[in-house]
Amino acid sequence: MHLPPLADWLSADLAQRAAQPSADGRGRIVRYRSLYDALRQAILDRRLTPGGRLPSTRELAADLCLSRNTVSSAFDQLIAEGYIEARQGSGCYVSAALDAPAPQKSALAGRRAEISQRGARLLDGRGGAQQEIQPFVPGNDDFSLFPLKTWQRLQNRQWRSGSSEIFDYGAAGGYLPLRAAIARHIAVSRSVRVAPEQVLITSGTQHSILLCGQVLADAGDLAWVEDPGYWGARKALAAADLELWPVPVDRAGLHPSAADRATAPRLIYVTPSHQYPTSAVMSLPRRRELLAYAAAHNAWILEDDYDSEFRYSGRPLSSLHGLDPDERVIYLGTFSKSLYPGIKLAYMAVPRALAEPFRTALYDLQRPGQLMMQAALTDFIDLGHFAAHIRKVRQAYGEKREILVRTLRPIIGGVATISREASGLHLLIELPAGANDVALAALIATEGLVVRPLSSYYLGEARRRGLLVGYAYVPSHEMARHARRLGEVIKRGLRSYG
Numbered sequence: 001m002h003l004p005p006l007a008d009w010l011s012a013d014l015a016q017r018a019a020q021p022s023a024d025g026r027g028r029i030v031r032y033r034s035l036y037d038a039l040r041q042a043i044l045d046r047r048l049t050p051g052g053r054l055p056s057t058r059e060l061a062a063d064l065c066l067s068r069n070t071v072s073s074a075f076d077q078l079i080a081e082g083y084i085e086a087r088q089g090s091g092c093y094v095s096a097a098l099d100a101p102a103p104q105k106s107a108l109a110g111r112r113a114e115i116s117q118r119g120a121r122l123l124d125g126r127g128g129a130q131q132e133i134q135p136f137v138p139g140n141d142d143f144s145l146f147p148l149k150t151w152q153r154l155q156n157r158q159w160r161s162g163s164s165e166i167f168d169y170g171a172a173g174g175y176l177p178l179r180a181a182i183a184r185h186i187a188v189s190r191s192v193r194v195a196p197e198q199v200l201i202t203s204g205t206q207h208s209i210l211l212c213g214q215v216l217a218d219a220g221d222l223a224w225v226e227d228p229g230y231w232g233a234r235k236a237l238a239a240a241d242l243e244l245w246p247v248p249v250d251r252a253g254l255h256p257s258a259a260d261r262a263t264a265p266r267l268i269y270v271t272p273s274h275q276y277p278t279s280a281v282m283s284l285p286r287r288r289e290l291l292a293y294a295a296a297h298n299a300w301i302l303e304d305d306y307d308s309e310f311r312y313s314g315r316p317l318s319s320l321h322g323l324d325p326d327e328r329v330i331y332l333g334t335f336s337k338s339l340y341p342g343i344k345l346a347y348m349a350v351p352r353a354l355a356e357p358f359r360t361a362l363y364d365l366q367r368p369g370q371l372m373m374q375a376a377l378t379d380f381i382d383l384g385h386f387a388a389h390i391r392k393v394r395q396a397y398g399e400k401r402e403i404l405v406r407t408l409r410p411i412i413g414g415v416a417t418i419s420r421e422a423s424g425l426h427l428l429i430e431l432p433a434g435a436n437d438v439a440l441a442a443l444i445a446t447e448g449l450v451v452r453p454l455s456s457y458y459l460g461e462a463r464r465r466g467l468l469v470g471y472a473y474v475p476s477h478e479m480a481r482h483a484r485r486l487g488e489v490i491k492r493g494l495r496s497y498g
């Protein structure tokens, strides 16, 4: 068969890449990833010129005998990273901004040489965008509701106490009264029953995950991660030199296939209360299956319960930890969502036998500090301010969610599906299977609204398309207006990108 020149050399390039071992050693993500790599390299080498038009995903899929989904996933990744740009109604073009002079080869080689293979792996794939404080950006709380005066008073009280303890490196594992306060809180709210000594204070969920990887696994061990899933967890596991094994997620949470089950991991990272980013709540049968699987295969489950304080209707399912008779679950909590992200205080509850190794590792790897903050937070919890704050923000976020859904439904209800799970700080708007959610998110950004495309959270091929919409940060009185604008632009955009 005679192929157009681009398809011709791409097909040779793909054949050559297929002959090499895949990035994850198992060939699971090789097709989409290989096409992405081949196109990216061709753009960097200027074999594809800046401003040049690319064939449509349909044409390229037919020429290369690939599924259209595979080609779309590669294009979406290239769009997300700025190598190509989608123009409404006329297809994709190599980004004109790449027309700047290419760096000198020697300078580039020198820079690459400074980065280790691990470093290069860490820099690969989706990472944290610089937080834009715009309506609907997922992940932000409503800072205006934070009881600043009370917080300042409690902090001042600690400074005035002049206790030498708060000036020192922290006690191993963190400030013990805070660990006790957290143990009481998670016992009541999440059925996580542990002694204060089993609670360790860390500087964020990623820090907790990194520590789990370093203490519980060896380089090259396997970690199951949700796909789509939280990039921050993947980066932390990769930093501990684990191999990532993407496991699909459906409407009942993590859904390992027979092939997945045949490759027992050392660690399993899950967000069962409110799957990030799809919003699925893991069903009780799935929870039981996962616990039984972990016990049978000596795997540790990392349960990331990042936003479980926020459930607006129905009774929450208790934590995985609370259902676990075998002590295979490490429970991860954070104050980023319940107080404010910049506080960078999180915690982990570990099985009794792991408390001492974790405490020592935590102390030896990163001397703890921030004792003043930890002492103020202890008072904040013990004096009832934390519970009162959660009650207040839960009510406010529930109302905001309600306005958002009520406003969006009549505008986009016929063309998209809004996630039903009334919990957390974000919801998912699911789009038709072939929709270009990256282009749609870019269009929405031109309106000053920031949402994230679901496809960018996949490690493998994106099976579903959608938009992640954070609602906590938008002021209540502006919610209906912003929601209307969002609905209108989605409806309009879907005519081109649906």
Ligand SMILES: Cc1ncc(COP(=O)(O)O)c(C=O)c1O
Residues within 6 Å of the ligand: 139, 203, 204, 205, 206, 207, 230, 232, 271, 276, 304, 306, 333, 334, 335, 336, 341, 344, 345, 346
């Ligand atoms: C799934 C998930 N877990 C945890 C966190 C919080 O992480 P940290 O405690 O490091 O702020 C986030 C933040 O967005 C998240 O999306």
